[in-house]
Amino acid sequence: MPIVTMQPGVIPEGLTAYQTYQVYNCLDSAITAQLLPIMLSMANENHLRTYARERRVASLCLEMSRKGFPTNEMAVLELVSQLDREASKAKDALHLFCVAVWHPLLNPNSWQQVEAFFYDYLLLPPVWQYDHKTKQRKRGTNRDALEKLRDAYPSARPFVNAILSYREAVKLAGVFKKGLEPRSKRLRCQFSPTGTDTGRLSSQTNPFGRGTNAQNLNDRVRRVVEAPPGFLIAYPDLKTAESYAVGYLSRSPRYIAACSSDLHTTVARLVWSGLKDVNAYFYRDMTYRDMAKRGGHGTNYYGTAKTMAMFLKVETALIAAFQESYFGAFPEIAEWQLEVIAQIQSTGRLVTPLGRERQFWGRPDDSVTHRAAIAHGPQSLVADIMNEGLCQVQEYLMKECDYARIMAHNDAGLIAQVHDAGAFLIPLGGAEEILAAILEHIVFPVDFGSQGVMAIPAEMSIGLNWGKEKNNNPAGLRAWKPGDGILLGA
Amino acid sequence: MTQLATLAKPFSLFEWGKPNTKLLLIGEAPGEEEERVGKPFVGASGQLLNTLLEQSGFSRSDFNITNVFTERPPGNDFKLNWTTTKTELKKAGYSMAARLPPINKRYLIPEMEHHVARLHSEIDDLKPAFILLLGSTALWAVTGESRIGQNRGTILSLPNGRTGLATFHPAMVLRQWDQRPLVWADLSKAAKYLNGTLPKPLERLFYIDPTFEEIEHVYEVFAANPQWEIGVDIETDPRIGQITTISFCTPRFGICIPFYNKSTLPHLCNYWHTAAEEARAWRWVMAFGALANRKVGQNFLYDHQYLLEDLDIRIRNLQDDTSILQHSLQPELPKALGTLASLYLNEPSWKFMRESSKDDNKADE
Numbered sequence: 001m002p003i004v005t006m007q008p009g010v011i012p013e014g015l016t017a018y019q020t021y022q023v024y025n026c027l028d029s030a031i032t033a034q035l036l037p038i039m040l041s042m043a044n045e046n047h048l049r050t051y052a053r054e055r056r057v058a059s060l061c062l063e064m065s066r067k068g069f070p071t072n073e074m075a076v077l078e079l080v081s082q083l084d085r086e087a088s089k090a091k092d093a094l095h096l097f098c099v100a101v102w103h104p105l106l107n108p109n110s111w112q113q114v115e116a117f118f119y120d121y122l123l124l125p126p127v128w129q130y131d132h133k134t135k136q137r138k139r140g141t142n143r144d145a146l147e148k149l150r151d152a153y154p155s156a157r158p159f160v161n162a163i164l165s166y167r168e169a170v171k172l173a174g175v176f177k178k179g180l181e182p183r184s185k186r187l188r189c190q191f192s193p194t195g196t197d198t199g200r201l202s203s204q205t206n207p208f209g210r211g212t213n214a215q216n217l218n219d220r221v222r223r224v225v226e227a228p229p230g231f232l233i234a235y236p237d238l239k240t241a242e243s244y245a246v247g248y249l250s251r252s253p254r255y256i257a258a259c260s261s262d263l264h265t266t267v268a269r270l271v272w273s274g275l276k277d278v279n280a281y282f283y284r285d286m287t288y289r290d291m292a293k294r295g296g297h298g299t300n301y302y303g304t305a306k307t308m309a310m311f312l313k314v315e316t317a318l319i320a321a322f323q324e325s326y327f328g329a330f331p332e333i334a335e336w337q338l339e340v341i342a343q344i345q346s347t348g349r350l351v352t353p354l355g356r357e358r359q360f361w362g363r364p365d366d367s368v369t370h371r372a373a374i375a376h377g378p379q380s381l382v383a384d385i386m387n388e389g390l391c392q393v394q395e396y397l398m399k400e401c402d403y404a405r406i407m408a409h410n411d412a413g414l415i416a417q418v419h420d421a422g423a424f425l426i427p428l429g430g431a432e433e434i435l436a437a438i439l440e441h442i443v444f445p446v447d448f449g450s451q452g453v454m455a456i457p458a459e460m461s462i463g464l465n466w467g468k469e470k471n472n473n474p475a476g477l478r479a480w481k482p483g484d485g486i487l488l489g490a
Numbered sequence: 491m492t493q494l495a496t497l498a499k500p501f502s503l504f505e506w507g508k509p510n511t512k513l514l515l516i517g518e519a520p521g522e523e524e525e526r527v528g529k530p531f532v533g534a535s536g537q538l539l540n541t542l543l544e545q546s547g548f549s550r551s552d553f554n555i556t557n558v559f560t561e562r563p564p565g566n567d568f569k570l571n572w573t574t575t576k577t578e579l580k581k582a583g584y585s586m587a588a589r590l591p592p593i594n595k596r597y598l599i600p601e602m603e604h605h606v607a608r609l610h611s612e613i614d615d616l617k618p619a620f621i622l623l624l625g626s627t628a629l630w631a632v633t634g635e636s637r638i639g640q641n642r643g644t645i646l647s648l649p650n651g652r653t654g655l656a657t658f659h660p661a662m663v664l665r666q667w668d669q670r671p672l673v674w675a676d677l678s679k680a681a682k683y684l685n686g687t688l689p690k691p692l693e694r695l696f697y698i699d700p701t702f703e704e705i706e707h708v709y710e711v712f713a714a715n716p717q718w719e720i721g722v723d724i725e726t727d728p729r730i731g732q733i734t735t736i737s738f739c740t741p742r743f744g745i746c747i748p749f750y751n752k753s754t755l756p757h758l759c760n761y762w763h764t765a766a767e768e769a770r771a772w773r774w775v776m777a778f779g780a781l782a783n784r785k786v787g788q789n790f791l792y793d794h795q796y797l798l799e800d801l802d803i804r805i806r807n808l809q810d811d812t813s814i815l816q817h818s819l820q821p822e823l824p825k826a827l828g829t830l831a832s833l834y835l836n837e838p839s840w841k842f843m844r845e846s847s848k849d850d851n852k853a854d855e
Contacts, residue, residue: 036721036815197821359822
């Protein structure tokens with residue numbers, strides 16, 4: 001019975017299980033083909049522009065997902081054994097605490113035991129989480145729930161810390177134990193252009209169950225990502241990219257000018273006029289410069305004094321005073337935020353200067369929607385600038401560059417995108433020329449009409465591994481600029 | 491209507507629409523406000539429903555409105571209606587023969603079954619031409635099927651030749667506001683269906699369980715029509731990292747090339763009888779991939795990684811991806827194929843076929 005004729009709107013019956021599976025597969029591809037012209041007919045010029053960009057980025061994502069990160073086998077073994085030790089230490093500590101207060105030993109992998117311990121034995125008020133399998137709410141035992149318990153109840157703190165340390169170490173060790181490609185020993189993670197609402201790339205475990213979120217690797221893990229012999233890791237990033245975007249979107253000449261210098265120092269001097277030493281302490285161990293950096297970022301994205309005070313562990317009145325001075329120094333930012341909110345309340349639709357449209361479906365009067373909308377402009381703009389820049393660089397590396405063939409044969413070139421930075425593997429021979437070209441090609445100027453052109457400058461660091469250069473990691477990433485020469489691992 | 495009036499006592503919670511309307515709207519159960527006023531959908535979810543109906547071209551009075559249940563369980567805990575498992579029912583001496591199908595393996599307690607009988611009597615009395623089902627309970631009470639996520643947004647063939655459409659309950663939208671556009675789209679689709687502007691579903695012809703002659707025939711048809719855009723999709727078994735089937739289809743015509751039946755016995759799992767035959771089938775996949783026709787996929791980054799891994803199969807002229815297109819059109823809305831079809835097409839839900847094929851396979855074993 002090889003041919004199935006489907007009457008309109010009727011799912012065929014009387015097929016074997018495998019035949020049903022095949023019809024299902026056919027319907028998937030037929031409906032995909034059917035959808036395309038209908039969806040294209042709904043797209044305006046902005047949608048088509050974004051679609052064209054995302055298709056280009058999708059091919060970059062495929063390349064990155066296929067290549068993966070080259071690793072040093074010895075360093076991986078060392079890291080895994082270190083993580084195993086940490087997991088074991090955390091578990092021992094947990095058992096020690098448990099023996100003191102609760103007779104049985106708590107298994108940190110068992111959500112039932114963790115739930116019983118915190119909610120039935122310690123009698124803490126439940127933090128609820130939604131269980132997608134049973135479609136019911138249950139008492140939370142995931143990271144978010146445990147962190148809430150830790151912050152709210154000191155009695156839970158040592159237990160939560162031990163459980164989270166254990167889980168993190170086990171998870172990370174697991175990534176390397178079963179996550180490396182058997183042949184190439186590369187760590188392959190999947191990148192996707194459709195994982196976020198802003199257009200930022202997302203990263204996760206690949207379809208074969210290997211890898212992890214490549215954008216969330218800490219320095220210790222990055223150190224095991226090591227360039228193969230004859231190559232180095234180049235890591236260009238866009239300098240204070242989102243701040244530039246905030247400056248241009250809010251039409252604030254003072255803020256744009258501040259971005260061109262040391263942003264946080266300049267902001268601190270503008271907010272606290274007459275301030276002599278920006279590194280003097282503002283509150284406990286937080287300097288004026290730190291406050292300008294962290295407070296400024298939150299304030300740009302419509303953070304309230306109360307919420308920011310909670311995160312920064314500072315008194316609310318201090319944040320309120322800071323925000324008043326901040327908006328006094330940059331009144332255009334406050335005006336821009338109100339414009340965005342008005343836009344959300346009238347049409348719910350925002351369009352970035354690069355034509356990315358987003359309809360906000362959240363409640364138009366909800367501050368959560370407002371914050372998402374205000375953050376959308378800078379984040380989306382930087383994501384698109386970064387992606388366009390990476391496409392330009394990759395085009396150069398794989399086609400125009402003299403070493404294109406060598407890089408293609410060694411799965412080199414772009415290997416990762418991390419928000420406003422990219423990681424490249426480039427050949428040591430010709431590195432100076434290639435690095436200068438990357439710095440040139442990664443800049444993607446955006447025309448802001450009467451305000452001029454926004455060209456976010458890039459900074460470069462290079463190394464033999466992806467960790468930061470430190471005394472115990474001399475081959476890590478260090479700042480590089482044209483004319484510096486290539487001297488690594490010294 | 492006398493019979494209906496009798497059936498609806500003591501809490502009728504029934505609202506008549508405008509005279510002679512043939513549309514019926516079914517919700518789940520009254521809330522506190524509904525019970526106090528004695529009318530359905532008068533609380534917060536009622537206000538949201540009114541807005542959504544108006545935004546999609548209806549007015550509330552276009553519908554007669556009722557609920558599955560006409561009373562609230564103690565403490566408004568609706569779980570109490572569903573706490574009976576099969577074992578518990580049997581223990582209590584109830585026969586399973588006439589039981590209504592379960593939701594999430596939980597059966598309706600027998601004391602509440604008269605509500606469903608009442609609802610069916612109402613439907614029989616009213617003889618509605620179209621039924622709008624709000625939420626999984628309403629869907630279940632009318633069809634026996636409770637998977638609202640898979641069945642929402644499609645025109646449903648209901649018992650006794652009636653038609654209808656299911657969507658999320660407004661109370662759920664109040665909790666998950668980001669589902670509002672889906673409900674709005676579903677209601678708009680119902681409006682289009684009723685005024686005859688919804689496109690008709692397509693007739694399709696698929697080759698399944700193909701022979702090599704049939705594969706060649708489909709290939710030649712595609713090659714002779716290079717202007718056709720072809721959809722490509724793979725199914726996989728992630729446990730063994732293998733492609734199980736791959737299909738190449740236009741909206742009306744196509745083929746599935748099977749490889750691996752993951753649910754059957756090990757000696758029967760390969761569709762092709764010899765390694766040489768399987769290699770020949772893969773070569774045909776390569777040939778389809780190399781066709782000059784423009785190709786389109788859905789979340790094809792996933793498929794591509796499978797095709798390139800070990801097999802190194804490249805899909806030529808793959809220009810479009812509907813999940814990326816949806817991300818460009820509406821980044822906040824879901825991008826799954828089933829949702830896209832429910833939003834933009836008039837096709838019956840087919841996503842349950844994957845699960846039902848699994849169930850059948852288990853039964854075969």
